[in-house]
Amino acid sequence: MSCCGPGPDFEEIDAVSRLVAGRLAAFLRTLRDNGFLVGLAEDRDAAALMAAGYAARPSLLRSAFKHLVSARKPDWDKFDGLFDAFWLGKRVRSRSMIAGSATSANNPSLKSLQEASERGEGDRSVTDQVPSADDAPPARGGEGRMEGASRAENLAEVDFRKLADPDQVAQAHEAAARLAKVMRTRLTRRDLARRRGHRLDLRRTIHKNISHGGVPIVLAKRQRKDKPLRLVVLLDASGSMSMYTSVFLRFIHGVLDEFREAEAFLFHTRLAHVSGAMKERDAARALDRLSILAQGAGGGTRIGESLQTFNRHHAARVIHSRSCVMIVSDGYETGDAALLGREMAALAKRCRRIVWLNPMMGWQGYAPEARGIKAALPHVDLYAPAHTLKSLAALEPYLARL
């Protein structure tokens, strides 16, 4: 950048006293621990700012550092507190100072969910409608012990809520992840096959035809732009769904990888944005983080209110014209069913497809009679069962067509 006027003067930077430099390094470390994107370039520029006379005026320095190290809105909102705590010794809410807790601290809704789960149960009336795992005979026994594919096949048809043996649960998790992987590969392949160009690429056409005196004999086609579908998953984590959530979480974690653009939300009485946790590479760690949120939060399910929150605060950001919203819920609404209908209508207007997966649908004799599901169904493009691995696998052709 020698062409562009005086940049930071490194000799001046050397002049910053060692003490200040040490404090500065410690401050930048604190920021890093709080999830800020502070790299070497920021270290250098921060030092340059100190040397350029900003250090003499704390309010100016604060504002300058804030612009330098913030990268997104949560950083922007959090910065002043951290700065004051570090340099001016003011008290700051301890949560934001905890190293490594960046994600939960960044996300107030996540925090509130955590609080909800710590408080324990809400009203349990809804869960009563669903037979608990104890009612069903646990599917343990000889045949489950076989190795290889047959074991997975057996497992494929077992209703998730009947998986009681921790071994089997683990196997189901593995199978869900595998299934997600297979689906991902196939979907990618279809995507590539579909992406054949049809527009003329003039630049390359002219290049190829110079020797023909400019007569376009050999045509070059422009590759069609790859336009990924965005998948937005809203997972019901209420008590009535508790038997299903963990397998779904694992499955969704796998599937989200394929959809380069994907967002995930959990809801029961409130809505929480959990994409960050879902994108955790290590599936087991992602599950740990989420299961804590999903379990124990079992109270009523306010689907309508959660959707309202989604439509109001998240939809504009996470939904575009090629979005598919996947709602995984049994549709037991303890709130206002009419509100659910209205919010579903608003959601349907925004996105391309709404898929509603209902684990209860696979049960014999089940009819969608709950008020919630009745209000929602007119706006749903695909209403499918999702209680076994087999039923999840059956979704693939549909997802591929989106």
Added chain:
Amino acid sequence: MKNRDEIAQGLADCGYIADTELATAIALMQLLKRPLLLEGEAGVGKTEVAKALACVHGTELIRLQCYEGLDQSSALYEWNYQRQLLAIQAHRGDGASAIEDQIFSEKYLLERPLLAAIRRERPPVLLIDEIDRADDEFEAFLLELLSDFQVSIPELGTIRATTIPHVVLTSNNTRELSDALRRRCLYHYVGYPDVEREARIILARIDGTSASLSLQIARMVEGIRKEELRKVPGVAETLDWAAALVGLDVRDLHDAPEAVHETLMCLLKTQEDRVRLTREVAARILGKVA
């Protein structure tokens, strides 16, 4: 370092009322030679910042509007195909390589905003508007350009920047931007202005408003923003509304509740919001405006 008060004053002279933090950001842009990423709701005046900046520097504003599918040829450069074809026809018989040398020269190169921005004599302000609408690939390409300020054109070679432009990026946060891009930029979150600043903006931009009327308008808009609306009015809408009120010769909102209600369409852009903000609600908000 140019004093941030001077910068704020300069922006004000160009019709942009900035808060001190934004003035700091602009001072830093110059000091650290980094692009400035402005994020915030639609209609808070992010694009205006770039325009005002160009005015302050007395330089050209080059704008690249991003959209889905934006590619290098629309952002950086393109060959003038028609002229190339004509030239090939005209020089038929010269031999392929001679023609090639000729048609892939500066003469046939069409500058697009990015190339134009780095080839100006005087550093322009380069506004990359709504970067969140562009695809990831374009964002990555941009990153390379913004770090090296040079472009390589396969047929022509590398073109180095004559000047480094002042780069302003805006984002409405419809897509999450990459960490790499965020890291390269200074970040400033543009929120809705507070009442006092919005009143000053109205006063600066709309002829015929009085200090008291602009304050009333700003307070009223603040009240409306607190309602549950689908589309919260931005500063641009406020200015439209102020202009409408001035046009109707309104001197005091309290004296003309009818005109206030009828002109609310300047602020509310969806049917739902129009229905929600009934005459009574508008009157209630107006009642709170001193």
